[in-house]
Amino acid sequence: MIYVDRYKCGYCGTCVAVCPEAAIDLLETFIDINDNMCKACDICVKICPIGALVDEE
Amino acid sequence: MKNRYDIVVVGAGPGGSMAAKVAAMGGLDVLLVEKRQEIGSPIRCAEGVSKKGLKKFLPQIKKEWISCEVEGARIYSPDGTMVEMAEEMAGSEVGYVLERKIFDRDLATLSGDAGADVYAKTNVTDLVLKDGVVKGVKGKHLGRSFEVECNLVIGADGTESKIGRMGGIDTTLKPIDIESGVEYIMTDIEVNDLCNFYLGNDIAPGGYAWMFPKGDNMANIGLAVLGKYLIKKNVKRPIDYLNKFVKEHYKDGKIVSVVFGGIPVSRPIKTISNGIMLVGDAARFTDPITGGGILKAMESGIMAGETAIDAIEAEDFSENELKKYEDKWRPTIGMKNERNYLIKEFFINLSDEKLNDLARSINEVKIKEMSVTGLIAMLIEKNPKTLENLSEILLKYL
Numbered sequence: 001m002i003y004v005d006r007y008k009c010g011y012c013g014t015c016v017a018v019c020p021e022a023a024i025d026l027l028e029t030f031i032d033i034n035d036n037m038c039k040a041c042d043i044c045v046k047i048c049p050i051g052a053l054v055d056e057e
Numbered sequence: 058m059k060n061r062y063d064i065v066v067v068g069a070g071p072g073g074s075m076a077a078k079v080a081a082m083g084g085l086d087v088l089l090v091e092k093r094q095e096i097g098s099p100i101r102c103a104e105g106v107s108k109k110g111l112k113k114f115l116p117q118i119k120k121e122w123i124s125c126e127v128e129g130a131r132i133y134s135p136d137g138t139m140v141e142m143a144e145e146m147a148g149s150e151v152g153y154v155l156e157r158k159i160f161d162r163d164l165a166t167l168s169g170d171a172g173a174d175v176y177a178k179t180n181v182t183d184l185v186l187k188d189g190v191v192k193g194v195k196g197k198h199l200g201r202s203f204e205v206e207c208n209l210v211i212g213a214d215g216t217e218s219k220i221g222r223m224g225g226i227d228t229t230l231k232p233i234d235i236e237s238g239v240e241y242i243m244t245d246i247e248v249n250d251l252c253n254f255y256l257g258n259d260i261a262p263g264g265y266a267w268m269f270p271k272g273d274n275m276a277n278i279g280l281a282v283l284g285k286y287l288i289k290k291n292v293k294r295p296i297d298y299l300n301k302f303v304k305e306h307y308k309d310g311k312i313v314s315v316v317f318g319g320i321p322v323s324r325p326i327k328t329i330s331n332g333i334m335l336v337g338d339a340a341r342f343t344d345p346i347t348g349g350g351i352l353k354a355m356e357s358g359i360m361a362g363e364t365a366i367d368a369i370e371a372e373d374f375s376e377n378e379l380k381k382y383e384d385k386w387r388p389t390i391g392m393k394n395e396r397n398y399l400i401k402e403f404f405i406n407l408s409d410e411k412l413n414d415l416a417r418s419i420n421e422v423k424i425k426e427m428s429v430t431g432l433i434a435m436l437i438e439k440n441p442k443t444l445e446n447l448s449e450i451l452l453k454y455l
């Protein structure tokens with residue numbers, strides 16, 4: 001599961017742009033990951049400018 | 058909010074606001090929605106634009122939009138060799154560093170003045186589709202669900218570009234086609250009236266670092282790293298690169314804002330389907346070399362607005378009718394982006410030594426044409442052998 005560190009996240013939506021499953025939404029200051037759609041490919045984790053996303057296996 | 062509009066424009070950045078303005082001036086019933094509660098905030102931008110480019114779309118430039126005027130640019134190679142591009146005559150400013158919080162809000166206001174309905178904190182969550190044809194949008198306004206009928210949607214929803222995906226256009230960016238950016242707005246910085254660019258594989262692999270003055274002792278200092286260099290294991294993040302860069306160059310500066318954002322640097326993609334047009338970052342129109350996208354968002358917004366007027370007049374919202382939009386942008390924005398994509402691919406594969414050599418070959422000359430092509434033409438003139446491939450690219454797109 002991908003976990004968002006809300007203290008780090010700058011809610012820029014870069015993760016949304018790269019998600020191949022369209023599983024991520026950005027709502028104002030809130031990144032919402034749909035766990036049913038997420039395939040844990042980790043591209044969002046890697047692209048994040050500050051490392052606010054973490055894959056917790 | 059009414060139940061029915063001719064078109065709904067999703068996203069009130071420069072692209073959406075221009076599209077809404079043009080469509081409303083053409084007599085259409087337009088709804089412009091923005092999911093954030095404050096249009097233009099937080100910014101995701103270094104705010105640099107060319108003066109000529111901006112004046113083309115907005116003859117009346119308000120002074121509130123401008124943080125600072127700049128006279129040229131300095132580019133630093135990895136070893137610090139500096140190449141300067143500046144107008145011959147001092148005092149002839151070529152660029153602006155904008156104040157986008159005000160600029161973006163004013164553009165949305167212009168669309169409102171032209172007759173569009175504008176709503177902030179209004180998020181489009183779904184398209185209403187029937188047999189693959191757009192019938193409207195669904196969303197939330199101040200937390201309350203709403204549904205609006207329309208036959209045409211303009212997706213101006215920025216890098217996230219979800220409207221396209223809802224309508225069957227795959228806008229997903231691969232890591233090789235997106236820059237991951239981070240910027241500090243800093244004070245206590247010694248600024249000049251030039252935009253400064255820093256290249257190097259240790260500074261910002263596949264991208265560059267920038268320092269754009271924002272007024273007295275203030276600057277936007279940031280960098281972007283190509284996604285391709287972030288997907289390997291145990292690599293540094295853009296924020297780590299920025300902290301290192303700031304420590305080396307601006308260590309006494311104070312950080313008064315932090316900015317994050319992704320910048321598409323892909324080839325042109327498909328931007329239409331039945332009842333849908335994508336503009337600006339949603340259409341991946343940012344320049345693959347510079348990452349600049351404000352003017353391209355505005356230009357494509359205008360083109361989509363004009364196409365919407367024709368489509369409503371013809372009562373035809375099919376992909377075939379909307380090809381008129383692609384016919385407008387392909388020979389203009391598309392041609393340049395295709396060319397600049399290839400040029401970018403060439404440059405990101407150069408070693409630091411090579412970049413230093415190239416910088417040294419032109420650091421004594423005056424570059425009069427203030428543009429990326431002007432710079433590259435000069436590089437080719439001085440290095441015809443080593444840059445043969447590059448000149449072929451340039452010639453192909455003349």
Ligand SMILES: Cc1cc2nc3c(=O)[nH]c(=O)nc-3n(C[C@H](O)[C@H](O)[C@H](O)COP(=O)(O)OP(=O)(O)OC[C@H]3O[C@@H](n4cnc5c(N)ncnc54)[C@H](O)[C@@H]3O)c2cc1C
Pocket residue numbers: 067068069070071072073090091092093097101102103104105106179180181182213214215216217219238239240279316317318319320336337338339343348349350351352354
């Ligand atoms: C770090 C960084 C530095 C940059 N520097 C420069 C620069 O110096 N010069 C330059 O020209 N460009 C620069 N850019 C690029 C520039 O910011 C963009 O190209 C430009 O903002 C694109 O405009 P737009 O209207 O297409 O999208 P945006 O300005 O991103 O606007 C899209 C809007 O749509 C809204 N939205 C998204 N989804 C929905 C939805 N479902 N419902 C309602 N609203 C929605 C968003 O909240 C957003 O406000 C930079 C970008 C970054 C990240």
